[in-house]
Structure formats: structure tokens, C-alpha cells
Amino acid sequence: MSSQFRELLKKVGSGQHTKEDLTRTEAAMATKMMLLGEATAAQIGAFMIAHRIKRIAPQELAGMLDAYDELGPKLYPENEQEKTVMVFGIPYDGRSRTAPISPLTALILTCAGVGVIMHGGDTMPTKYGVPLIQLWQGLGLDFAQLSLEQVQELLKNSGLGFVYLPKHFPNADGLTPYRDQIGKRPPLATLELIWSPYQGKMHLVTGYVHPPTEVLFRETLKLRELTIPFTFVKGLEGSCDLRLSQTTIVAASSVNAPNGFEYLKLHPHEYGIDDKEMPLGSISELLSQMEALIEGKPSRLEQAAVWNGGFYLWRYGVCADLSIGLETARELLSSGKVAKKREEIRAAIP
Template sequence: MSILFRELLKKVGSGNHTGENLTRAEAATATKMMLLGEATPAQIGAFLIAHRIKRPTGEELAGMLDAFDELGPKLQPVSSASPVIVFGLPYDGRTRTAPISPVTALILSAVGQPVVMHGSDRLPTKYGLPLIEIWQGLGVNWATLPLEKTQEVFKQTGIGFVYTPQHFPLTNSIWEYRDQLGKRPPFATMELIWCPYAGDAHVIAGYVHPPTEAMFQIALQMRGVTKFTLVKGLEGSCDLPRDRTAIISLSHASPDLERVLLSPHDYGFTTKNVPLGSTEELLTQIKDVLVGKSSELQQTALWNGGFYLWRSGICADMRSGIAQAEELLTSGVIAIKLQELIQVVNSLSEKTFQHTH
């Protein structure tokens, strides 16, 4: 048993009256001790559930990020005219609404805006459809690439995917606790603003509950992240909703966030989200979007593509962003981008296979 960890556990687990928040340094220490297995299983389980009940602070999230920064993988800087976009999407996937972020990533990378994504397999507590499976269904298997090969894909195509079971195996044991506890611990919140990129980054994170937004803001500002975008998105993702006004916060040089409210109706979109059917159905829908077929999911792709083309500075406003997204999809540019990505990943996967056999 770790005496040091027990003291940290006592701080977060002492209840409403005597419990205390951890300092940034303490949160970093606790996170490292859990990842490295220096705390006992009983201590780790107790900490994760006590921390969830207490609720994390922005300072604690900053400390947890410090630990991930020290122990975790990073894609190295690539040359880019603008900061690399890092999308933070819930690791436990989607169960209700059709995800569009892989298409958004293809749109951005096709116009020279590099994108990094990160995630894992089907995970607790939702066990929803994860990013890795959507990419695999589109012909891009990120799961077998070691980090240096992923770096090469990122350099050549402008899209990178940090797959934690392969690239950050220290986190694997934590998932077993999440499964057994049946609740999302603060790790699930922190992952959304984790940035596994070593260069100048623009962190884009989704959230569900308004208090999370304030926590994110504090954690990012403490970590010196000056460019970030926070989206009250579909199922906590960065995908803009269509059934309600999108609530988005943009970072500025000042401590105050700029609030942007975007109504799909104002831009001629129908106000409903595309439901998520089977994975096969979604993949068929996405492939139709990539060849320019008109559909409800195409509307979602334009709504999101338009926003992110504007937010990354490629387009001057939402309307020109939407128009450019439509042009990119209907002209076949995005389908070609996907083929390029598939070819690069496959060629590097073959080299990896040959090297290991």
C-alpha cells in the first residue's frame, strides 16, 4: 500500500465538510501513481469514485494533464500555417446520434489544416461507437501503427490518430476500474482536453454539462493553452447539434471567453440530428457524403465543416465555410483525400508487418 497515495485519497474522500481539493501538483502525483500501479487496486478504485462524487476542479484537471504530458505519447510538430487542431471526443463513443468528426477531419486536412484525434476501443460506461471503428470501416486502420508510423502518416496527410491501447498502454488498467465502477471518473473529463501533440495546438473539446466548460477553461489556462474552442456538442462531442442552437466558446487573449450561438435554422439547415443506426448504416451514409450525395448526414457534414473551416481561419465566416465544405465534398476532393490516407496507412502498415516478421 502507498502511504502517500492514502493521504491524497483522504483529501478527496473525506466528504462535504472535511474533504479538500487537491493542488495541481498533488493531482499530477495521484494520476502518475495510478497509471504506474504504485497505488493498490483498492486505493485506485476508491480514489476514482471519491473524486467523481467530489467533482474535479480545473486545477486538478491541470495536474492530471501534467501527468499525461509527462508519461504519455506525443505526435511531434509538423509544419503548418496555423495551429494543429486537436479534437477531444468522448472515449466511450456514441449511441444515439450519427458522428461526423472523421469527415470534418478529412475536410480540414484537405485544405491544409492538420488535425489530431485520439481515442480507444469500445469503452465504459456507454460502450458506444468509437472513432477507431468508424475509421476502420472507411478503410483506415490506425490500430496497428506504432507511434513513429502514425507520425509519418500525420506528416504526409495532415491527419494523425493517437490510439491509446497501442500508444499509451499505461492507461489500459484504468479502463478496467471504469468498467467495474460503472461511472465515468474525472479521467473521462480530462481526456477531452488532453493534447497528445508537441507543437502549437488549437484544442477543441466537447462537453455536456455547463460546469465542465468552466473547469476546462481553468485547466487550459493554467496549462498555458491560449487557443481553444469548447462546444456543447452531440453526446459531449465536438459535433455541432442541429436540433438546438449550438453553444460554443472561443478563447481570447483576455480571460473571458467569447460566446457564439449558432442556429442551424439561420443557415437553412433542418433542425434535427441524424440518428445513429447500425455501424454498417452509418458507414454507408458517410460514404454517400464523401461522393457528394445529398442526405441528412451531408447537411450535418456541411454544418460542421462550415463551422470548423471558419474557426480555423480558412474561411472568413460561416456561410463561406459551408459553401467551401459543399464544394470540397461534391467535387470529390474529400473522397480523394480519404484514398490518399488509406494508401499511406496501408503502405506503412505493410512495412511494419515486414519489419516484424
């Protein structure tokens, strides 16, 4: 048993009236001890559930990210002039109700010359939804066996990189079983949304469900002194996917806004997008619809892919406004350029 970890556990788990937030240094220490297995299984499980009940504070999230930065995998830009990369923070436990389309968004972006990094693991508690790695594999792009050096090379050559926890960050993946055992998402699930393995210029994109989480993200970035462009999306099931059937609220960094960010309210009907989310049925059906769209055939995912692809092309700065972004996304899909990009990425995978 770690006596040092026990003291940190006592702070967060002492009850409603005596609980305390950890300092940034303490949170980093606790996270490192969990990742390195220096805390016992009983201590780790108790810490996760106690920390969830207490609710994570900005300085604690900053400290946890410090530990991930120290121990986790890292991808680097080729040079100081390297373009900004979009890093997507998508819930590791996936989606269970609506069809995810983030791989299509990534292909549209890379097709337009935007570098994209995603990260995640296998099927994960507590939702046990479809993980990103499974969707990429179903599209013929298997990142699971790549070394970190090969991911770095793939990012350089194709503009797309995927950090796969079981292969590239086994210490973090080793904490996954605790999610099932405690039956709740621990604060690590919040960390994963805002964590980035990229060490260069980035545009951070992440989804969230509850408004306080978006505030937590902004405060954490300030503590870490990260003045980076960000796009925080109140998306489908906490993902980065914009909604089709209703307005999506987005907290978007803006150099022109007094506080450095603004809230966007995106109404798809105002841009001629008139559709509903595709329910998530079988994975084979989802992949079939993705494949059809990539190949330029009719697909139930077309409107969702155009809406999301166009939005992120605009947010990155490829397109001057959202309307042009939508037109560009639609053209990239219909012209076969996205299909060609997929084949280019497939050819670059060893």
C-alpha cells in the same frame, strides 16, 4: 499498498465536510501512481469514485494533465513554422443515440490543408458507444496497428493523426476497466477531453455537456499558461458535433473579446440548414451513409457534415465567415476532393 497514495485518497474521500482538493503537484502524483500501477486496484477504484463525488478542481485537472504529458505519447511539429493543428477531444465512450460525424469533419479539414489529431480507444464504459477507431476502420483507415512513429509520419504526409490508447498509451488504457467496475465516468474522462498529445501549435476543440465543465476547461488552460485558440462545444452527447435540431452554444477564444473568449449561439436555420440529427441505428448503416457522402452520393449526413465542416473551417481561419465555410465544405464534398483526400490518407498508411 501505497501509503503515499492512501494519504492522497484520504484527502479527496474524507466526506462532505472534511474533503480537500489536491494541489496540482499532488494530483499529478496520484495520476502517475495510477498510470504506473503503484497504487493498488482497491485504491484506484476508491480514488476514482471519491474524486468524482467531490468534483474535480482546476488545479487538480492541471496536475493530471501534467502526468499525462510526462508519461503519455507525444507528436511533434516538423519545424517551428509548422501550421497550427486542430486537436479534437471527443468522449472516449462514444455516442449511443445520435450519429457521430467527426471523421467527416476531419476529412473536410485535412482536405482544406488543416492538420487534425484525434485520440481514443476501443469500446469503453460507461456508455459503450461507437468509438472513433471503429468508424475510421469502417471507412478504410485503420490507425490501430500504427506505431507512434508511423502516426507521426502520417500526420506529416497527410495532415491526419490518430493516437490509439491500447497501442500508444497502454498505461492509460489499463485504467479503462475501472470505469465499468465503478459504474461512473471518473475524472479521467474529463481529462481526456482537454488532453493533447501534440507538442506544437494547436487549436484545441472539445465537447462538453454541463456549463461548469466549460468554465473548468478555461480555468485549467490559464493555470497551465496555455494561450492557445480553443473551441469548446456544447455538442451532441458531449461531443464536438454541432446540433442540427437546435441552437449550439460554443465558447470560442477571441483576441478581440475582453476576457479572451466569447460565447457563440449557432442557429443552423439562419444559414439554410434545415434538418434533424440522424439517429444512431446500426453501425453498418452509419458507415453506409458516410461512404455515400464521401463518394458524392445522396446521404442523410450531408447537412450535418456541411454544418460542422463549415463551422470548423471558419473557426480555424480557412474561411472569412461561417457562410463561406459552409459553401467551402459543400464544394469539397461535391467535387470529390474529400474522397480523393481519403484515398491519399489510405495510401499513406503502411
